[in-house]
Amino acid sequence: MNDKEKLRKTIIPIGPFHPLQEEPEFFKLYVEGETVVDIDINIGYNHRGIEKLSEAKSYDQAAFLVERICGICSNAHPLAFSQAVEDLLGVEVPERALYIRTIIAELERIHSHLLWLGLAGHFLGYNTVFMWAWKYREPVLDIFEMVTGNRNHYGMNKPGGVRKDIAEEDIPKISKMIAELIPAVDMFKGAVLDDPVLHARLKGVGVLKKEDAVEYAALGPVARASGVNIDVRKDEPYAAYNLVDWKVIIENDGDCFAKTKVRILELYESIEIIRQCLKKIPKGPIDARLKEVPPGEGIGRIEAPRGECIHYIRSDGSNSPVRHKIRAPSFMSVPTAKASVVGQQVADATIILASVDPCYCCTERMAVVDRKSGKEVISSQGLVRLSQEKTRKISLSF
């Protein structure tokens, strides 16, 4: 669509993923009647200049800085950064630290997927799913607080290993908590995957074809739901992922239902990985005690809840990185919204964009402005309400 055509269409904002955020332009939907014909994606509301700030920090401090890129995947960035430095140095991390890294990373995946499940439930009008998903998130956050000292922003990873150890007496508590999660995940699986109304809302909606997923270089559950078999934990195993048994979840339909199913089934795999790690974790040191970082370059990558998170470090032998490039997974997955939302109905727009699971800190809002009058056509809340209303109508017909 060229600019002239765009001026004649109505623009609709896509709501926030957080019901009460205010206005930034994130997605601008162009519609004809009820169908979305084009989309503009504008970001930059959370740009904080982190790569530049990192050049003024020491390697130790940089781990704390990158943790605060995102609140949900706050373990992913320090881990990728630590691995980049370890790649530069060519060091091996002690085995106990590898297991601890895996346990924390999988707990983070569980909390992130449950958070997403709650928000998706809210957008579809199932507020009960929202409340229950977040209620079951709480024990996971309690474990984080017990082991790391904080519910979020754990400060666990550092180049060379981890900062804190898991005490022996805490291990049975973690085992108990994840055992209690299994019936909860069973409940979500039944509630979400067997519900005919949700089938009607999610199946065939917002399809991302496999060739589009490859064209956009999509990552994480978004790619795996479209049949693209990529997962850094299997492709380039790090931490303890090649020391335990688990499988990558792939679906082929590429619609919102497939994306939901991938995330729910990944919860089971994460629980299984943690269970095995708790059994196999050896005694030993947790830190390789790195001293200096010589000149060189290194790349570290991990599978964050949203996909491959990659950090590149260039060092000149001083205490700070000369260049620290950070690429979060949502950077590649968010543009796929263009392929999956065009041609769909406006009422489905919220759930399609939510299923891309943009990391919160890139989540900004949308504004809907009618070009002719300059006024808002539908508010961001309005879009969420449209989606919830559609669910209500469908459930009445059952």
Place this chain on the structure above:
Amino acid sequence: MSISSKAFTKSLWAFHVSVGSCNNCDIEMLDLLTPRFDVERFGIVLVGSVRHADLLLVTGIVNRKGAPRLKKVYEQASKPCLVVAIGVCACGQGIFRGGYNSYDPVDKVIPVDVYVPGCPPKPEAILLGINKAIEKVKSKK
């Protein structure tokens, strides 16, 4: 205490603004709605428009794009409107201070009543912050 301020402090309606945050404080704030903390039993609800709000919950460092918006939101709020700055970033930009896109901290853009430091502050701390804002109103009149 006058009737209006007594009524004001009974059931605060809150509007949330995030300008350049990592969203951790926002999630901890949303946590207040969930069954463990259940802030609705105190009559506190999150509203969709700032014009209905008695309480403004601000998170984030306030970057360049966000500063004029924050100001506009505050101006649109009907006074009295309490402002609570949640998280170290809202209190003073935290680890992002000095960055090229960091504008001014929240209290240089709009007046702040209560600061809740933490990265992120626990939901109980946010609740305590809201409580302190209520006490501030009660002690004035």
Place this chain on the structure above:
Amino acid sequence: MAKQLIFDIKERLGDIVFQMEEKSGKRIYLSVHKSDLRRVASVLHNDLGARFSTASGMDNIKNFEILYHFSFDDSGKIISIRTFVDKDLPSVDSLVPVIGSGAEWVEREMHELLGLDFSGHPGLKRLLLPEDWPQGKYPLRRDFKNE
């Protein structure tokens, strides 16, 4: 597997790669001239099936250096193409026509933060910086200091 990959690259590209560094079993860096960039990227992405992961630009004071990181998911290797760009002519061919939409955003980011031009890019406009950010100021350049 590693040897086969390197063999395939050497066979297809020959002297176009004027330096190949194997930093480790999983990290290989190929240095090429910027005029050969599209050819090398096409071989890695289209012929050998690599996935484009990201690109990192940096200011080396005497020149700019851009690294394009490609991931071979079957073997877990990352092969990075390294190319240097003159300070006086900070322009390079966009990879979007060759490897697809995956390169769009990252080239826009390098354009606004470093001042690099990507010819052939479908829409080279700002991505992260606000509209009122002054023209000609590039935050990731060495001479730009945080206040």
